[in-house]
Amino acid sequence: MKAAPTILHLDMDAFFAAVEQAAKPSLRGKPVIVGGLGGRGVVSTASYEARKFGVHSAMPMAQARRLCPNAAYLVPRFSAYHRVSKQVMALLGELSPLVEPLSSDEAFVDLEAGGSASDARTAREVGERLRADIRRVTGLTGSVGLAGSKMLAKVASEMAKPDGLVVVLPGTERELLGPMTVRTLPGIGPATAEALRRAGITTVDHIVEAGEDELVRLLGDSHGHGVYAMSMGRDDRPVVAEREAKSVSVEDTFDTDLTDRLRVRLEVARLADRCVERLRKAGRSGRTVVLKVRRYDFSTLTRSETLRGPTDDPVVVKEAAERLLEGVDTTAGVRLLGVGVSGLADFTQEDLFAQFAAEEQPAEPAAEPEPERAVAEEPAPEPVRRWLPGLxxxxxxxxxxxxxxxxxxxxxxxxxxxxxxxxxxxxxxxxxxxxxxxxxxxxxxx
Incomplete structure (x- = not known):
C-alpha cells in the first residue's frame, strides 16, 4: 500500500447513456436506457434520470420498461463508446505509465509511478485537473477516488458519484469501511455474502469483530485471510499496466428458445467465426475451445475440448465447437449459446497431422470444363435494413x-x-x- 493517496480510480458516470445524451441534445436531462431491446434483452447502462425510477444495469429490459415506460430505449453504439474511451485512456496515460484499464470506462492509475503526485494535496490537484480535462475533451463527467490502495480508491470513486472526487487519507481506512456492507470488499460475491450473513456478519465491522480465525473457518484458508486483510483496509495489489486476457469469447441470447437442431448448429458455427475474428484482432491463438449452452430452464452447461496446439483457424475452432455440441441435448430449447477460446498464446501451431493427411491424399483428376452457357443472372436481393432505435x-x-x-x-x-x-x-x-x-x-x- 502507498503511504499517500496516490492510487487513482476513475469511473465514468453512466458511460453509455452519457455518451448517448451528449450525442443527442433532445435526450439531455431525460431518462435514457441502453441495452438489448429484444424480449430477453438486459439493461447495459441507465442514465441517472432513469435510475430514479429503479432501473439499473443487468436488469431485464422488460422490467425496465415497466418501471420507466417513457424513457428512451436505445441499442448500444460501441464504435462511439470506443472513440470516447480512447480519449479518456489517453488522458490517463499522460499521468503515469501505470494505467490498468478495467473496462472501456474504468481504470486505475498509479500517480506516484508517473511522478504526478506524492501526497494528498498534489493527488487531489491531479484528480481535479483530470476531471476538468475529461469534460473539456469529451463533454462527459467522471468520478475519481484517491487512496493508498486499489480497493479503497474504487470505494472512494463510488462514494464520489456522480461527477465528484473523494480522497481517503491514510489512517481513516477502518473508519470509512466499518459501516459498509460485506459486498463492498473485493472477492465477496452473493454466495460468500450469504455464507457470512448466516453467521451474522453483514458489515465490514462485523468481519473485524469476528476475527481472522473465524473468517478462515467460514471461508477457507486463502479466502478467509484475504477477506480479513481487506476488512482492515489492507490491499497490496499493484496497478498493472497490461492485463493479460485469459480467454476470448462471444455469446448470444435469443428472443425465443431455439428447438431446431440445425438452427442451433448454424448459430454455433456463426459464433465460432465471430470468436476467431475477435481472437485474430487481438493477435492471439488458443488451444482450448469452450461451448456454453443455457437451456430453456436457465440451467447452463459448459463443455470444452483442448487441441494439440494453439490455433486461430476458424475451421478448427468451428469443428471443435460442433463436436462439443453433439454431446449436449438441446431438444427442450436453448435460450443462449456461446463459443470461446482459452489457453491463449501469441503464436499458432499448425495441426501437422491434418496437414500430412491432406498432403497424402491422391490428387483428383481435373474435371472437364463444361461448355459455357448464357445464363441471365438475377440481381441479389437487397438486404433488409433494420432501423434500430439510437443508430x-x-x-x-x-x-x-x-x-x-x-x-x-x-x-x-x-x-x-x-x-x-x-x-x-x-x-x-x-x-x-x-x-x-x-x-x-x-x-x-x-
Whole structure:
C-alpha cells in the first residue's frame, strides 16, 4: 500500500447513456436506457434520470420498461463508446505509465509511478485537473477516488458519484469501511455474502469483530485471510499496466428458445467465426475451445475440448465447437449459446497431422470444363435494413440524425448533432434509398 493517496480510480458516470445524451441534445436531462431491446434483452447502462425510477444495469429490459415506460430505449453504439474511451485512456496515460484499464470506462492509475503526485494535496490537484480535462475533451463527467490502495480508491470513486472526487487519507481506512456492507470488499460475491450473513456478519465491522480465525473457518484458508486483510483496509495489489486476457469469447441470447437442431448448429458455427475474428484482432491463438449452452430452464452447461496446439483457424475452432455440441441435448430449447477460446498464446501451431493427411491424399483428376452457357443472372436481393432505435443515420438533405423508432414499413428520425439544439423529427419509408446508416459524430467539435 502507498503511504499517500496516490492510487487513482476513475469511473465514468453512466458511460453509455452519457455518451448517448451528449450525442443527442433532445435526450439531455431525460431518462435514457441502453441495452438489448429484444424480449430477453438486459439493461447495459441507465442514465441517472432513469435510475430514479429503479432501473439499473443487468436488469431485464422488460422490467425496465415497466418501471420507466417513457424513457428512451436505445441499442448500444460501441464504435462511439470506443472513440470516447480512447480519449479518456489517453488522458490517463499522460499521468503515469501505470494505467490498468478495467473496462472501456474504468481504470486505475498509479500517480506516484508517473511522478504526478506524492501526497494528498498534489493527488487531489491531479484528480481535479483530470476531471476538468475529461469534460473539456469529451463533454462527459467522471468520478475519481484517491487512496493508498486499489480497493479503497474504487470505494472512494463510488462514494464520489456522480461527477465528484473523494480522497481517503491514510489512517481513516477502518473508519470509512466499518459501516459498509460485506459486498463492498473485493472477492465477496452473493454466495460468500450469504455464507457470512448466516453467521451474522453483514458489515465490514462485523468481519473485524469476528476475527481472522473465524473468517478462515467460514471461508477457507486463502479466502478467509484475504477477506480479513481487506476488512482492515489492507490491499497490496499493484496497478498493472497490461492485463493479460485469459480467454476470448462471444455469446448470444435469443428472443425465443431455439428447438431446431440445425438452427442451433448454424448459430454455433456463426459464433465460432465471430470468436476467431475477435481472437485474430487481438493477435492471439488458443488451444482450448469452450461451448456454453443455457437451456430453456436457465440451467447452463459448459463443455470444452483442448487441441494439440494453439490455433486461430476458424475451421478448427468451428469443428471443435460442433463436436462439443453433439454431446449436449438441446431438444427442450436453448435460450443462449456461446463459443470461446482459452489457453491463449501469441503464436499458432499448425495441426501437422491434418496437414500430412491432406498432403497424402491422391490428387483428383481435373474435371472437364463444361461448355459455357448464357445464363441471365438475377440481381441479389437487397438486404433488409433494420432501423434500430439510437443508430446513426444520414440524409443528403437533412444531414446527420438518429433513429427514434420504426415499424410498419416506416422509420422515424430525429435530425440533430451534438452541438445543435434539439432537432426536428421526420418520417420516411423504411426502404427510402436516401436514408443511410451514418457514423458517430465527435461529442466535442475539434
Amino acid at each position: 446513426d443515420v444520414h440524409h443528403p438533405e437533412y444531414g446527420p440524425g438518429w433513429v427514434q423508432g420504426s415499424g410498419v414499413g416506416r422509420v422515424t428520425v430525429r435530425f440533430e448533432r451534438p452541438d445543435s439544439p434539439p432537432g426536428r423529427i421526420r418520417t420516411f419509408a423504411a426502404d427510402d434509398p436516401e436514408l443511410t446508416l451514418g457514423e458517430p459524430l465527435p461529442l466535442v467539435p475539434d
